[in-house]
Amino acid sequence: MKSINGNIASPLGFSADGLHAGFKKKKLDFGWIVSEVPASVAGVYTTNKVIAAPLIVTRNSVQKAQKMKAVLVNSGVANSCTGVQGMEDALTMQKWAAEKLNVEADLVGIASTGVIGDLLPMDTLKSGLSKLVVNGNSDDFSKAILTTDTCVKTVAVTEMFGRDEVTMAGTAKGSGMIHPNMATMLAFITCDANISSETLQLALSQNVETTFNQITVDGDTSTNDMVLVMSNGCSLNTEILPDTPEFEKFSAMLNFVMQDLAKKIAKDGEGATKLIEVAVKNAPNALDARMMAKSVVGSSLVKTAIFGEDPNWGRILAAVGYAGVEVPVDDVDIYLADVPVMLKSSPVTFDDEEMQDVMQADEIKITVDLHAGEAEGMAWGCDLSYDYVKINALYRT
């Protein structure tokens, strides 16, 4: 596998575009990804019981058509909690895009992110759509899906399947409302591999638990979360089938892309100054290990301590303790980077200067070793800063 300097349109047969339509005051807020041919498609969606209209529309169409030609996305207005009118607007958004591309409505996915409760301004949508082009500016798509994100999040890799090169790319928006249970965000992944929708869904489902579901910014899950993967077969490789070495290779690519985007989302959490990576090692089982890692990375007290560059490891152990799973607490080691702060469940003294270096870094690695099994779990998050409060206190007005 090779990382390349690419974007969401790097895989063969994909193009993308982005522009300012007017959902937001100034920034880019509208874009699409288009595949030359209808692509195989797989998706995972929010676990929130309140589901935004565009998600319902997209999920239904993916189930029905099992193919996707394009996905149309706006930021600024989430079209969530908008009742019957919101559902009508989402269907209209899908229909208009399909008409423009001259395909059936079910071949178009839609997504919206932004303020909850406001209706989509349909005039804005219509005029924006009239300006979107196939083979537009692909980098602008990655910009157009952002809300309070401070940077675009993209990744692209290639891998050989026999003599055929397969390219996979991803782009995501995150920032606030990022939490386990299908990290609350939008992510779009494109690929030119030849793979069925069913096999693609298998690969997506088996990798989401250890990647997007293991990041958290503030514990809130949104009504609009979605990861969509499209793979259009343009690389002309032999079809990738389950239970083959090719499938494992494809799954590893997808895992790399998803983990990379997940970490970028965590690092760019609203107001974040540091990425936090938590590894729980030697746990009785992997699910419990992931739950404990998530609990630590989601603790407001751990997050504020790390913002303050304070090695308050007691809060780390406390967060392990309320993860909601059985925790073997008698022989716990905790490390900040490589510096032990607790060994055999008792505090150990550390060199203050060495610790200062650890805490001043941009990325803080926390390791919790339970000595109670062989399973491991990882999670990613960010610190909790003044700016998180500022951004969210003033988001709407």
Place this chain on the structure above:
Amino acid sequence: MKSINGNIASPLGFSADGLHAGFKKKKLDFGWIVSEVPASVAGVYTTNKVIAAPLIVTRNSVQKAQKMKAVLVNSGVANSCTGVQGMEDALTMQKWAAEKLNVEADLVGIASTGVIGDLLPMDTLKSGLSKLVVNGNSDDFSKAILTTDTCVKTVAVTEMFGRDEVTMAGTAKGSGMIHPNMATMLAFITCDANISSETLQLALSQNVETTFNQITVDGDTSTNDMVLVMSNGCSLNTEILPDTPEFEKFSAMLNFVMQDLAKKIAKDGEGATKLIEVAVKNAPNALDARMMAKSVVGSSLVKTAIFGEDPNWGRILAAVGYAGVEVPVDDVDIYLADVPVMLKSSPVTFDDEEMQDVMQADEIKITVDLHAGEAEGMAWGCDLSYDYVKINALYRT
């Protein structure tokens, strides 16, 4: 039931004291409550899997002795995550207090709150204990148990049981690490009623779910949470037995005291500027209603919006949606104070000036009406401010 201007020593036969021993730099940090005669006792403890040494000691002694003569509390050092030495220190703390009072060790409860991971300074404890007196300054006890709290939290009520007046008083510390699952805090309740430990435990257990377990500050649960109730029979009333009108009356007193302390803790959450009260009405069942109310009051996005005095009700509905229970989402009304912002699951426009008045108040009442049953659940919390971050980023250093 009558509220009185009292303190933790108002019930007959109780005294208390508080002083500065040196666990903290300047503030009062050490105190005790003493009953003339060993009192009936009941307790609820943290659900965190990591349990601090003083809690283990107190819980074991309560189980064994079923009576309590006194409870000794220090703030500043939590004696949590302190391994074998911490357990020895906790037992020593208990033993020294028992020796001073000339009773068996199991008749003394102990509690510690403050920084996790530091060992108790036993010299400080010893010299502090030598200065504590029976019949000391009862108000100082309520001060001595505080950490980052900005005010003392006390309540006292009286009620007639036949011809006998029964007095009940409570005091608590909260501030950070306050969360459901036995609100993370220390609370001590004294009463002069004649009631067995078993009946007292029954009353405590049935009221904790709707009071202390329904408050949250930051989603973290501590290793040191404890609610202890002592009732010494000094009012000489006829013994209160389960399944009697007197028990209901006693339970109502306890509920009043616990809810009052719970709301005071929520309102004084770290950095809080507003109390948030959430009522979920007409839900299918009470437990689900409580879960949804807790979810709203615990949402960082709702909390920051309220800090910003922003009526971002979409975040309220989103938080209802991820409460982890089935949510009937088709006919939801949401009110901020008395102003409807969503009716029948669709947004409604509201008068901006009227809403401004609502949002500028010190206490924000949120009502979610599901029109899907007859059960109700309430929860209390506070907004998330810059000061929360400041307090917790710099707590240890």
